[in-house]
Amino acid sequence: MPVSAKGKVDIVSFLMNRAIAAVTVLLSAAFFGAQAQDADDLPDRLRLGVIVAADEGARDRVEPFRLALEDIADLPVDLFLMETMADAAEAIAAGRIDYARLSPSAYAAVHQLCACVEPLVTAGPDDFPARFYAILVAGAGAEKATLTSLKGTRLAVGGAHAVTGYRVPLANLAADGIDARSHFGALVEVQNPLEGLRAVLDGRVQAALAWSTLAGEAKNGYTAGTLNDYYVSGGAGFENLEIVWRSPPIPYSAHSLRKDLPDVLKRRLRAGLMDLRREAPDAYLAIEPDLPGGFEPVVHADYRPLLRTFEDAYATVLDPAGR
Structure with missing residues (x-):
């Protein structure tokens, strides 16, 4: 006896529902089985x-x-x-x-x-997002400073164990294709990041490594970091500093x-x-x-x-x- 179009649809629907139900049972069993296995693997303390x-x-x-x-x-x-x-x-x-x-x-x-x-x-x-950045700061001039324009100049850095004043920026500049040792004319060690900013402003170096949240108001040096410390201290020439490079965000x-x-x-x-x-x-x-x-x-x-x-x-x- 021929099956009507509606009958074919009913049969297909029935078979699909059976398949969906079977898959649901299998997935549920797998999920709860995994949960039970995880629970069994929990440490005692x-x-x-x-x-x-x-x-x-x-x-x-x-x-x-x-x-x-x-x-x-x-x-x-x-x-x-x-x-x-x-x-x-x-x-x-x-x-x-x-x-x-x-x-x-x-x-x-x-x-x-x-x-x-x-x-x-x-x-x-x-x-604000829970991240901060290593930054490279230069003196602001008639033209915006770039890594290219700073080639051959003097860069203020922290000690070899300083995270944002040395290790992170040098490694991540290298990842960006800039070998700081060959790109800059000299790496000049300074006592701390604030001393690096002062060295930029008085012309001892042309750029310095520092850190910042880069959150909040730029005109105040952002919410925290070397620029903010300098701004809060009332340091002269704050407006003559600009960020040339930043690292990826750091938790x-x-x-x-x-x-x-x-x-x-x-x-x-x-x-x-x-x-x-x-x-x-x-x-x-x-x-x-x-x-x-x-x-x-x-x-x-x-x-x-x-x-x-x-x-x-x-x-x-x-x-x-x-x-």
């Missing part, structure tokens, strides 16, 4: 490392954050006090702790050691977790930390007293400006002897 330096009251100070982290992770959290950032970096690389608030440079160093960590969030100082911190921990725990921690300033401001300020702006999510690639400073391709330009 989380080991938190906190840098205390000379703060004798550090354990009491960070207790609100430890308790909040227990609620977020739904796991007991053990606190390990570290004297220095280097201690925390070495401990998380060796697997003695699971979680640490690292500086951007320390995160890059740990990744260079073991590629065993990943960042969850970074904190910011205010409601302020790296709340980092061991990469081998289960993804369900990483997602849980990132989500909880994102809400921490709003839901438990005392706990947030216990771990980020100097960056009260709240957490933002980050990924490994956000630290690329720092990661470059540990790569062999940029070792020569970062070597003070140029070897």
Whole structure:
């Protein structure tokens, strides 16, 4: 007996619905199976490392954050006090702790050691994006200065270990095709970034390395950084400075977790930390007293400006002897 057009449509609809239902069951089983597997992989407890330096009251100070982290992770959290950032970096690389608030440079160093960590969030100082920049500043003239026009001139730099005054800008200028050692006539070490700006204005050098948030009002030197410090200090000639180059944005911190921990725990921690300033401001300020702006999510690639400073391709330009 011939099937009508409507009958064919009904049959096709029936078969499609059966297929969709079957796929839904399979996907649901896979999803909940993965969730159950992740739950089985959760550690018994989380080991938190906190840098205390000379703060004798550090354990009491960070207790609100430890308790909040227990609620977020739904796991007991053990606190390990570290004297220095280097201690925390070495401990998380060796697997003695699971979680640490690292500086951007320390995160890059740990990744260079073991590629065993990943960042969850970074904190910011205010409601602007939680990033800052290494910058190259020159004197403003009749024509806007460029990297090309500065070729062969003198550049003020910080010491070889300075992050935004040396390592980040030299590595990232090299990534942009500018070898600072051959491009500039001389690299002149100055005591600090403010001294570099003064050297530009008095003609000792033609450009200097510094840092800035590049957020807020340019006429005030932005919200923070070397230009803002100079503006606030009432330094003469501020209006005669201009930014010629900026690095990619750099996160302020790296709340980092061991990469081998289960993804369900990483997602849980990132989500909880994102809400921490709003839901438990005392706990947030216990771990980020100097960056009260709240957490933002980050990924490994956000630290690329720092990661470059540990790569062999940029070792020569970062070597003070140029070897």
